[in-house]
Amino acid sequence: MNNTLRHWREAATLILAAGSHHGGSMSIMASQLDQKKKVFDYEVLLLTRSQNSGFMPNALVFPGGVVDASDFSNDWMKIFERHIKKPNFGLGVVKQSHISRPPMFATDRVQFGSLIPGEVAFRICAIRETFEESGILLVVPENLDVDVNQNFIKAYEENEEEVSRWREAVQNNPVQFIEMCKKLQCVPNIWALHEWDNWLTPTFSKNSKARRFDTAFFVCCLPKKPVTKDDQKEVTSFQWATPQETIEKYKSQATWLPPPQFYNLSRLCNFSSIQELHRFSCSRGLEGCERWLPITVHAENGVVHTLPGDALYPEDPDVTGESGRIYSTDKTIEVLMEKGCSFHRFVVYDGVPNYYVNTQPKYRHVNPIFPDIRAEPQSRL
Template identity: 30%
Template sequence: MKRAINKCWRDSASLIVLARRNVDNLSSGNSVDTNYDILLQTRTLDTSFSNSVVFPGGVNEEADASERWLHLLSSFGYGQCDFETLHRTGSHITPIFADNPIKRHIALRITAIRETFEEIGLLICSTKHKASKSDKWANIVSDIDLKLWQKRVSDNPLELLNLCKEHNCYPDIWNLYYWSNWLSPAYLPKRFDTAFFIAAIEKKPTDIKASSEVVKVEWASPKEILERSLKGDVTLYPPQAYELNRFTYVKDIEELKIFAKERSSHGNELFYPVIKQAKDGIVSLLPGDHLYPSNVDLKSTTTFIEDKNLLDLRGSNSSLHRIETSHKKSFFITHNYKPKNHINMGNQVTPINMKTHVITN
């Protein structure tokens, strides 16, 4: 995979916040649904991913990698050994962390926490010294002037550090678990290389305050939001549609927390869709598919033309990891695909509805 020397995208981080559902609120009493909800927001029309349902997050800033964060974390008892737990030595290095894995893990977690606070007022920070921290759930600091601090942090990312100092807290980075890495296709006008993290909180907060970039904030189960998407009630982009589908394979929040924590320090491949134009539709190939190229140019806008139908491109009993789109219908397809250090979704042909911007030659 040819990773660009002069990047034409911006690094970013996104936070998938989970909270246990009340038993009474399980979808129609359906026991096959998850017992947790995910925090989602709908962006305004004048922002990136406008009018779509996304996880909180945004662009990585220089302030997120400031050495001053290490001094703050050290004052709460954390040292080099704690920082090194964020990356498993000898494991595959996820591309977005490649330059300096430990430093990048810290900085991108701070990005995810900062952007989540800016956008919806949820501050995932802790006031506990390392010696008294149990790490069962991600911690939240709520007794602050949200409107004041959201504006200050939005105007200057380093203000999050001042917020932490004033309220004697620090970003709860060890309760953020790395989940996946997605890079926007080259044909999009704005591109983001995004690290997705998971944080599980014990109770849903009641004081979330959205910023001007957000139209709506809501809690919903993965199944619920996917069903609403199929009806056309909400708009999803491929990373969100994919991850929500993946969550449906783990029903219990405790099981998901354990899994996410265990796999967090492992690396995995970059999710970068490679587009092929078939005679009757479009296929977006993902890593692990038998047609996925061994060497991908991440800056190329070429769409490969195939003189075959979508069914023919699947091959015979091959490894499939792709999204097929034809006649305004899309399907997420896996077959004989085993991900590296992640949830095995088995064999499926699942209908999905998502927003794409595919161009052809």
């Protein structure tokens, strides 16, 4: 692990999409309907965090959590023995320049004593945390040849009683995830997870003691929804829902989505078909991603939360928060929303949240889309 981190903790999150009972024909129906109300043939797993949670209580989030030292343990070398001679254990080499690569991926872990590449360890973390929180185990037999472009993945559903015992053991001690893979003769299916984006928790004030995270987001597509069981600890409930259903609930204030979840669910609205999402995530996964730190700009009558590329986003943002710098303008939000500007921002109007985006996405990614967006997003590459 990167033991030089001072301002945030590294974490990994999994956007888990699974085919619904509607079947693939629904994607054809979607093209015949008003695009403001798409019909999806898949749903996304979302968990409700406990109100007692120390980070984002009561929020609706994707499964995931903080990286543990065991995720970088060299004991994984034996488990991944068939793959260690391949670039990044068979994941391939990301095309993004090392200079622009997010630090959590670009950091050489050998200097900290780990032979496990960051691209591998963060996927292990996402798979482990998903297992702990939902009971879904994404592994493959140790003797199976796998490929990042393979068809849909199946979650491990055999020996349910034994897997339940292992889940409790892993919850109590993450090192047990390694032991479980040894006993079950399986390997975390890192090849099913495709790099999606990277978010830094913003600073709120110079003296804020709020925990901050540097989080890698991955996408995984399953052919059907696996059995899911909440842990009754950090997670109080779970739900499978389409991206648009979840966004509508958030806008009606029936639930709360943190900004990265809102943004990425809106990105998924580009894809009404699970097959299309799977193909896109596979083909784009080795392009790379940006590290995004939201910056709050205080306007005369409210605040605007900006992302890189926005006209209000500072050229040299205070990433660490140590300076206590406050970004402000004497203009109103209405003036700041006039056409002609570059928008990559989150704004709340009359209690309704929305992203406004007209910047060109990098690394062959897609912009979020919304039924009532004011700034039309660029089309996909």
